[in-house]
Amino acid sequence: MESAAIPERPPRSRGELAREVFSKYGLIVLLAAMPVWFGIRDLADDGDLSRLANNMKDGLSNGAIWALIAIGYTLVYGIIELINFAHGDLFMIGSFVAFGMIGSVGLTIASAGLGLFLGLLLILVISMIACGTLNVMIERVAYRPLRDAPRLAPLITAVGFSFILQNVGLLWLGGSHTSVPDLISSQKELFSIAGVNVNNGDMLAAVVTIPLVIVLVNFISRSRIGRAMRATAQDPQAARLMGINVDTTISFTFLLGGLMAGAAGLIYALYQTDVWFFSGFIAGLLSFTAAVMGGIGNLKGAVLGGLIIGVIQQISDNRIGTEWTAAIVFAYLVLILVFRPQGLLGEQTREAG
């Protein structure tokens, strides 16, 4: 007796095969290409890799800011599949709040020790709460009423809120860059390991970002509301049937995204010692790219994407030329998406499953 015929999978074309192989291994080669190339050149020219290591370190600390903002994009997209264009500008408002609070809590360049630490902690909390609250309000006013509207409608309100926040920043501090007091001596060397100079600014980015990301990842994977968020992301109707308050869960997601943006705002203000009303647009673009690169909806992917973009930026700025940096970052994004449309760590959205 002949066994039941199993339809054979049609043979894959060379293109499909190449894409699959590249998707698995080529991305690693692509991401490593620039550091490896410049590493070889450094070894040939200087005999060590300290310059490259410093580039990577600077990139990681810059990327930490993009990562915190990218989390806001990815959380919101993951749960309601909305690109919250206002998120970058929310981060800008966070940096403005942090700047404003520096004077209010009485911190100056002369501040040091416990007073400085407690003051910055207070500013961090206030910036996070301000951005979190603002993000919840934006969701309530601009997105919730449009929950059942065509998908284009909330996208337009998001763009609208982006402009509103940008103009609030414009009226607040004007169109010029504003210097922030260098409270932490951002570029002062803290210590050096194997030729890698770790500055106060790098340390600030690390000590704020790493704990926040760990707490957030654990919170979403283990807490009751975190499970509600994941359930809502997968199927809001089913989540509602299971007794989850979907609106509250979505609001909470916006709150978390806003908290991260507020933290990023403080780090940015102290790390760059400069705030600008337009910084949210640029940061938003980079962070959204980071979220897509890592896999939209994927929290760890957003963090990874942010760090990778930070490193690419630094290497490009340092080795190739600042005028090429944006083109190189987006060329990486295009290549990654062509061969791996779901991003580096894979999408976690309703559509992607």
Next chain:
Amino acid sequence: MAAWGCLTAAMAFGVAACGDDDEPESGGAASEGGSKTLTVYSSLPLQGASRPQSEDVIKGIKLALKQKGGKCGEYPIKYESLDDATAAAGQWEAGATSDNARKAAQDKSAVAYIGEFNSGASAISIPITNDGGLLQVSPSNTAFGLTKGGVGAEPGEPDKYYPTGERTYGRVVPIDNIQGAALAQYMKDEGVTSVYILDDAEVYGKGVAKNTQTPAEKLGIKIAGSDSWDGGAANYRALADKIKATGADAVFTGGIIDNNGPQLYKDLHAAMPDAKLFGPDGMATVDFTKEIPAEVQAKTYLTAPTLSPEELPPAGQQFYKDYEAEYGEPQDEIDPYAVYGYEAMAVVCDAIAKGGEDRAAVVDAFFSTKGRESPLGTYDIDADGDTTLSDYGGYTAEGGKLVFNKVIKAAAA
């Protein structure tokens, strides 16, 4: 009401081109004496980092007009100030600039246009005013290619700015080949042996960088490298590290403060604490020096086509006294460009007095300026529209202020 209109426009679109105008309001009508009221426009950035400078330039313009009794010869003058910046850009913007130039060119009562403050903006407005046959005089443009071709200019300059083939643009400040030579001399005087050249990728920035590099090389200063900086970047640490690796003992920054100048200086100083930082007049503003920390100020050297009041002729010193009396501003707080605004209006006014309401005659009168005694010194306007003045001021920064250091007498390369 107008203010609310501006505010609403800024809120809604991120743009604003709100200016103000001065008496008389009869635009184009015949005055009591019988002569037609003529209009002089100015177009300057009234938003962003350059606003304080522009405000003092406008005060200088108004003072010149007031001292002439509001008339140029027999013609009553209506002065209208326009804004070539937008709130969203935080600096001059191409759309606002071309709107201003078009407005002036199409106004039949207009006989002159004072502006722009930035050379990049003038590259946009000159073809429009030229097409309208309107005299344009800048109080501050230094870009070489706006009036002259050859080494230091981009291909096609300056002819591409003059579609009629006739020159209608001039300026009362010395141009960038002179500034470049002055900067190179300043570097040499300060003991610089190797300099890294940066520009902000704008017309002015690239021009002044090019015009500084050549004379620096001639003076034996090694060019360690060159690059552009992105005015929208968050920081310049990687760029600063790259420059540090070249071993340069100085960096020249050809560009304007609006392109994130203070951040650039902070990052350069952090990476290279001993390096001297040189900048052209685009950086030589009080708004720049007060935005950089004291330790960066100590390494900052700037040039501007402006001199301290003491270095000016008696007429220049009188200007500062008159300005202080008129506006109550102490002399050390008056922006150096105020006197250039004053002189721009004064020379324009004299051209109007000779040319009257005929735009072509006003242009001819301006270009025939010879041996003019002014608060800036005695000068001619050459066939290209440039002043024959050539002294540049060398400045340092201290206490958040620009401090006049010395007069630099440099011959153009």
